[in-house]
Amino acid sequence: MSIIFKKFQRDLYSELPKxxxxxxxxxxxxxxxxxxxQVSENIKETVDSQYEEMNLGDSWVNLQPIPVPTPxxxxxxxxxxxxxxxxxxxxxxxxMQPRLHLYGKSEGSNGPxxxxxxxxxxxxxxxxxxxxxxxxxxxxxxxxxxxVVVESRFEKYHGYGLGDTFxxxxxxxxxxxxxxxxxxxxxxxxxxxxxxxYFLITGNQGVFVPRQSTIGVMFVNLPVLQNVTGFDGMINQxxxxxxxxxxxxxxxxxxxxxxxSSYEKENMESYMILNNDQKGVKQVTxxxxxxxxxxxxxxxxxxxxxxxxxxxxxxxxxxxxxxxxNEVMSFYTWYxx
Numbered sequence: 240m241s242i243i244f245k246k247f248q249r250d251l252y253s254e255l256p257k258x259x260x261x262x263x264x265x266x267x268x269x270x271x272x273x274x275x276x277q278v279s280e281n282i283k284e285t286v287d288s289q290y291e292e293m294n295l296g297d298s299w300v301n302l303q304p305i306p307v308p309t310p311x312x313x314x315x316x317x318x319x320x321x322x323x324x325x326x327x328x329x330x331x332x333x334x335m336q337p338r339l340h341l342y343g344k345s346e347g348s349n350g351p352x353x354x355x356x357x358x359x360x361x362x363x364x365x366x367x368x369x370x371x372x373x374x375x376x377x378x379x380x381x382x383x384x385x386x387v388v389v390e391s392r393f394e395k396y397h398g399y400g401l402g403d404t405f406x407x408x409x410x411x412x413x414x415x416x417x418x419x420x421x422x423x424x425x426x427x428x429x430x431x432x433x434x435x436x437y438f439l440i441t442g443n444q445g446v447f448v449p450r451q452s453t454i455g456v457m458f459v460n461l462p463v464l465q466n467v468t469g470f471d472g473m474i475n476q477x478x479x480x481x482x483x484x485x486x487x488x489x490x491x492x493x494x495x496x497x498x499x500s501s502y503e504k505e506n507m508e509s510y511m512i513l514n515n516d517q518k519g520v521k522q523v524t525x526x527x528x529x530x531x532x533x534x535x536x537x538x539x540x541x542x543x544x545x546x547x548x549x550x551x552x553x554x555x556x557x558x559x560x561x562x563x564x565n566e567v568m569s570f571y572t573w574y575x576x
Contacts (some may be wrong), residue, residue, distance in 0.1 A: 240547075247333065266514065268533075286438070289435055293433075294435075295363045295365040296336070296366050296478040296480055297504050298504065299477075299478050299502055300477050300489075301476050301498070301501065302475050302497050304412075307337050307474050331481055334365050334368065336359075336364055336478045336479075337358055338358060338461070339358030339465060340358070340476040341464070342355060344408045344409075345405055346405075347399065348398030349396065349453075351453070352453060352455045353454050354454075354456070355455070356457055357456070358459050358464035358465060359376060359458055361377045366434065368432040368433070369433045371431050372399065372430065373429055373435055374386075376430075378430060381427060382431055384404055385425035385426045386429040386459070387426045387427065388432045388457065389428050389457045390434060390440070390457065391431055392440070393428075396451050398453050401429075402427075404425055404426065404428075406426075407423070407424055411468050412469040412470060432458060436507070439509040440509075446557045461532075486501065509542065
């Protein structure tokens with residue numbers, strides 16, 4: 240038995256490097272699974288906390304340009320027109336923030352830029368801006384420049400940062416004649432901000448491929464943007480915090496006639512892409528770990544098969560000596576350990 244054991248020992252030692260590699264592969268697979276899963280959870284927690292901190296809205300409604308109604312005006316309208324629908328809607332809306340959503344053009348360090356322009360109230364109750372550099376929407380610019388706050392990646396992709404000025408082409412309306420013209424204004428970057436709506440920049444609604452190199456985002460004080468573009472006192476978008484579906488909320492009311500389109504948070508490109516990425520990581524991680532473990536298992540099985548093949552003669556001698564299969568298995572298991 241001593242001779243058989245020594246032969247087994249030599250064969251086992253010769254396979255040790257391969258077995259060690261297999262064990263390393265298994266360890267890396269388990270470690271990789273835990274790491275990927277934890278990273279995915281950390282990213283989700285970080286993104287969700289940012290959405291909560293900046294109070295991301297539930298829905299966005301694109302409107303034909305309309306005057307900004309006050310709550311008092313809505314109530315008066317309801318009384319004058321004997322329309323109770325407004326009174327039914329208002330309690331269902333926690334927050335409704337008016338916005339002016341326009342587009343302009345400019346030239347950046349990397350070529351033409353399509354600029355998404357958001358006119359916002361100085362104090363945002365939802366979709367808040369987090370200023371990372373410079374001032375906020377109330378900050379004034381030098382001379383007659385239009386003060387703007389740019390999204391945090393604007394300088395990286397387009398070359399304009401805090402204190403810089405550049406030309407912006409934008410449409411201006413003559414409300415009396417109902418005529419439009421393109422005007423050029425000089426804007427000055429007075430601040431840099433992060434927005435929960437633009438963790439990913441995709442441009443127009445419906446564009447699913449981020450184009451940060453050709454699209455920029457800027458934020459302007461709502462009255463300032465209204466004055467520059469001729470939309471004095473008017474808005475064309477509202478963002479809402481409400482548990483109710485937007486389509487159901489305004490159906491059958493006068494507001495339905497001025498709604499162009501609407502979308503909920505789950506259909507906003509930036510939110511949807513990030514959520515899908517997080518779900519994808521969670522779905523793929525276990526599969527990658529499983530594939531890794533299968534490869535490691537196959538490698539170990541192959542190594543064990545080679546060891547058994549090299550021990551065929553010894554096993555034959557042991558069986559000829561009267562040992563049962565269980566006794567042979569016990570022998571190799573004991574000495575292997």
